Amino acid sequence: MFDLEPTEEQQLMVQTARELAKNEMDPAAHDADEAAKLPEGFLKKSWELGLACPAIPEKYAGASMDRSAVTGAMILEELGAGDASMAFAMQSPAAVAYPVLDYGTDLQKELVLRACTAAEFPKLSAALMEPYYDFDPTMLRTTALRSGTNYVLNGAKCLVPNGSTADSFLVYAREGGSGFDNVSAFFVQKSLPGVTVSAKEKNMGLNALDTVTLTLTDVAVSPETKLGGPAGCNFERIMSYGRIAQSAIAVGVARRAYEHSVSYAMERKTWGQPIATRQAVAFMIADMRIELDAARLLVWEAAWHLDKGEKATKESYLAKMVVDEMVLKVTDDAVMVMGGHGFIRENPVERWLRNGRGFGTFDGLAMV
Amino acid sequence: MINFQHGDLLNNLSAAVEQIAREHMRPFSREVDEHEHEINPDSYINTMYEVLKATGGASNSPVMGAKEGGDKKRRTGNVTSVVFIEKMAWGDCGMYLATPMPLLGGAAVGAAGTPEQKLKFMGRFKEGKPKWAAMAITEPGCGSDSGAVTTTATLEGDSWVLNGEKIFVTAGKRAVEDSEGFVVVWATVDRKAGRSGIKPFLVDHHTPGMKVTKLEHKHGIRCSDTAVLVFDNCKIPKENLLGSAEVKPTGDSKGFKGVMATFDATRPPVAASAVGVGRAAVEYTHEYLAKQGVAPRYGIGRNKLTAIEKDLMMMEAKVKASWLLTLKAAWMSDIGEPNNLEASICKCKAGRDMVAVCQKAVEILGPEGYSRKHLVEKWMRDAKIGDIYEGTQQIQKLVVARRIFGYSREQLA
Numbered sequence: 001m002f003d004l005e006p007t008e009e010q011q012l013m014v015q016t017a018r019e020l021a022k023n024e025m026d027p028a029a030h031d032a033d034e035a036a037k038l039p040e041g042f043l044k045k046s047w048e049l050g051l052a053c054p055a056i057p058e059k060y061a062g063a064s065m066d067r068s069a070v071t072g073a074m075i076l077e078e079l080g081a082g083d084a085s086m087a088f089a090m091q092s093p094a095a096v097a098y099p100v101l102d103y104g105t106d107l108q109k110e111l112v113l114r115a116c117t118a119a120e121f122p123k124l125s126a127a128l129m130e131p132y133y134d135f136d137p138t139m140l141r142t143t144a145l146r147s148g149t150n151y152v153l154n155g156a157k158c159l160v161p162n163g164s165t166a167d168s169f170l171v172y173a174r175e176g177g178s179g180f181d182n183v184s185a186f187f188v189q190k191s192l193p194g195v196t197v198s199a200k201e202k203n204m205g206l207n208a209l210d211t212v213t214l215t216l217t218d219v220a221v222s223p224e225t226k227l228g229g230p231a232g233c234n235f236e237r238i239m240s241y242g243r244i245a246q247s248a249i250a251v252g253v254a255r256r257a258y259e260h261s262v263s264y265a266m267e268r269k270t271w272g273q274p275i276a277t278r279q280a281v282a283f284m285i286a287d288m289r290i291e292l293d294a295a296r297l298l299v300w301e302a303a304w305h306l307d308k309g310e311k312a313t314k315e316s317y318l319a320k321m322v323v324d325e326m327v328l329k330v331t332d333d334a335v336m337v338m339g340g341h342g343f344i345r346e347n348p349v350e351r352w353l354r355n356g357r358g359f360g361t362f363d364g365l366a367m368v
Numbered sequence: 369m370i371n372f373q374h375g376d377l378l379n380n381l382s383a384a385v386e387q388i389a390r391e392h393m394r395p396f397s398r399e400v401d402e403h404e405h406e407i408n409p410d411s412y413i414n415t416m417y418e419v420l421k422a423t424g425g426a427s428n429s430p431v432m433g434a435k436e437g438g439d440k441k442r443r444t445g446n447v448t449s450v451v452f453i454e455k456m457a458w459g460d461c462g463m464y465l466a467t468p469m470p471l472l473g474g475a476a477v478g479a480a481g482t483p484e485q486k487l488k489f490m491g492r493f494k495e496g497k498p499k500w501a502a503m504a505i506t507e508p509g510c511g512s513d514s515g516a517v518t519t520t521a522t523l524e525g526d527s528w529v530l531n532g533e534k535i536f537v538t539a540g541k542r543a544v545e546d547s548e549g550f551v552v553v554w555a556t557v558d559r560k561a562g563r564s565g566i567k568p569f570l571v572d573h574h575t576p577g578m579k580v581t582k583l584e585h586k587h588g589i590r591c592s593d594t595a596v597l598v599f600d601n602c603k604i605p606k607e608n609l610l611g612s613a614e615v616k617p618t619g620d621s622k623g624f625k626g627v628m629a630t631f632d633a634t635r636p637p638v639a640a641s642a643v644g645v646g647r648a649a650v651e652y653t654h655e656y657l658a659k660q661g662v663a664p665r666y667g668i669g670r671n672k673l674t675a676i677e678k679d680l681m682m683m684e685a686k687v688k689a690s691w692l693l694t695l696k697a698a699w700m701s702d703i704g705e706p707n708n709l710e711a712s713i714c715k716c717k718a719g720r721d722m723v724a725v726c727q728k729a730v731e732i733l734g735p736e737g738y739s740r741k742h743l744v745e746k747w748m749r750d751a752k753i754g755d756i757y758e759g760t761q762q763i764q765k766l767v768v769a770r771r772i773f774g775y776s777r778e779q780l781a
Contacts, residue, residue: 001371001373001374001375001378001442001444001447002371002372002373002374002447002695002699003369003370003371003699004370004696004699005369005370005703006369006370007369010370070370133671134669134671134672135669135671136668136669136671136672137667137668137669138667138668138669139668139669139672180667236667239667262772262773265773266773276769276773276775276780277775277779277780279766279769279780282765282766282769282773282780283762283765283766283769285769285772286716286765286766286768286769286772287765289713289768289772290693290713290716290717290768291717293693293696293710293713294689294690294692294693294717295689297689297692297693297696298685298688298689298692300370300372301372301688301692304370304371304372313666313667314666314667317666317667317681318666318681318684318685318688319685321670321681321682321685322682322685322686322689360670363669363670
């Protein structure tokens, strides 16, 4: 029966995430953005909370929670409300761990899942996006072609999170024709010949997030490095998880901008009255709320399909489409509510707009 | 536990409603639209009334439907009703508004009626010929500011005497002239008391002194009669007052809050009716394009989508978003949570976005969309009412904003 009440377990995890966001992320976000660097010790501290990939089974020393995209979306919204850069950074191991959990060979599970339950933040990252305006996951330009017993990888990947410190990348590449079915993922060591990792990218937003461009030139890898071995992976499904995760973070960013606008509008006065009493402002904020609530439900619904084991390609794609538009509009409106103050970098709405603009240009930058 | 699925019982019932929509509404949509006030959708009305009688559904207003089987603890009436309404509006929104059931009038009786009033006014929907119930609030000089009602009710012995004019009464003629139904009329018992003096009155069909003086010719939902009702010394029994007669000297009275509570319960159904129209338009556009060999490519890089693919996907997403907001608001009612904010959110979004969705459908079909060969132009006209009645998009935004800021209507007008 239709129900929107989170379980107690979900409420607890949301609470943990909310506290992290409020106490550690939000207060540090401005300085981290200006310094283009995560706060000292943030990754370790957040990693210890176990929010990133709680579904790793006990067998690999994980928390063995339900593999739930809905729960993940709830957590990521909170983290996104704290800070998008930090949310993406702390969530990036999940983009390796979860595909391995779902499709990995026994050996891959042993190596990756163990690393993702260790005390240290894992030096693993996934490389999916490519630096082209028409980047298309169903038609990746990065290729993996058979050469004898090996695969040879060629291509370029951008926005690879935590890329400077990662020593192993899960690289998505096209094996043959177009479509999700022709995409596989390969574990590529940074030390391999032909692998070049750029300096930290400089983007419009997400400044505190370390992202790199990864260039692969005739990189030879063995068949054992292929995710899932000969059977491969269900890339279509991986994309759905990714789109949901990314959208959930965006919902968090928008929510934070909305909440900030509400309190500012009630404080800031013009001609003796709070601007919240003016319809021009009040209606803008009402619209922010309406679109925010709508977008969250689309994300949850898409996630719920995945949790039921169903395909959610369309649902997650449409949810992301709506969320991307929403987060840009809401963060932009938040700047408008503040007027000139919103243009000043000391004011967080300025950062939220830069971060908010990014989502429509990303695809599958995080995982649940 | 988060769940977007309905129970088996509701799924089965809604499939039955959809079948009625497909067989008894859609095929007559165009004809009834073209002959406003001239022909009745008899096939639909008679079929639906028999179904409602048989299931007991007609005795309940759509906003107070029965429990869904299984879980006894939770009411499911609000979710159930929005699911049904969405299906009916998908069939034809005008016909849905002509459904022989208590609708808004029934919602008011359900919210504020005594057991005797419920028996007398709702019991009739279980028997005989099709009947309707209407709600008369709006006047030539007041709409959403329902506190400005000027229709008067004066106590004379054992009767209330009503005087005034009501406009935009949905199903007004069907309720009081064409059937043995009734209308709930909002009138003031004390003009000086402002909103506190405004009370709802139950007026039975064919009561002397009540007259339908006009039927509006409308942009859309032409199958639904929108009546002007004039009350000229219209006498009704004293016990036909809904709720308390007491006029509190200051502030809101229960009576006025009753109107507002009715609206909290009825905005999600209105949103649902808008969503039904929007879904009809999206599905039709999909089918039309499929015949032209256009199939939207979900999942590919977004910058590779054509303009039409993007539009179609956005239409689809908008329908779904509005629908989920509607279900959420209805679900909150069912679990007894205050949903004033959510009810306005879904109504605002569904009303506005379904207009945009239908306009886009006309655009995508091009000259074919503008042609009356296809129903999309009709759906666009039908959708517009969802953006207006039960409080315009702008009124909903006012309510949303007031809730967000915790402001009274005086603080944010």
